[in-house]
Amino acid sequence: MNIESILKHICVHDPQSPYFDDLHHYDEQDELPKPRNGCFCDNCFYGRDALAIELLNYARAEMFSDKSQNTEWLRKQFLATSAKLEIAENYIDRLRADK
Numbered sequence: 001m002n003i004e005s006i007l008k009h010i011c012v013h014d015p016q017s018p019y020f021d022d023l024h025h026y027d028e029q030d031e032l033p034k035p036r037n038g039c040f041c042d043n044c045f046y047g048r049d050a051l052a053i054e055l056l057n058y059a060r061a062e063m064f065s066d067k068s069q070n071t072e073w074l075r076k077q078f079l080a081t082s083a084k085l086e087i088a089e090n091y092i093d094r095l096r097a098d099k
Contacts, residue, residue: 003056003059003060004018006052006055006056006059007052007056009043009048009049009051009052010035010043010048010049010052010053010056011035011036011039011041011043011044011049012041012043013034013035013036013039013041014035014036014049035049036049
């Protein structure tokens with residue numbers, strides 16, 4: 001999931017929302033509705049806004065983290081899982097052959 005798709009699920013009164021400009025044509029900052037404070041847009045009402053904010057925080061933190069460390073850990077996890085699957089498949093094959 002990329003940041004653009006996450007932004008579709010934040011409060012429509014938040015200026016980061018891609019739907020903000022379509023819904024609000026205000027000239028002065030004082031007239032802008034406040035996001036999330038008692039808002040009943042679909043994203044706030046169904047809880048998508050809170051989850052989207054958490055995902056945005058996580059995604060933005062990941063952008064600035066050490067990618068090489070994360071990639072190496074994921075590679076090791078993948079290899080370990082693949083090895084376990086191969087062992088399990090070999091065991092199942094042996095059980096089937098013994099029947």
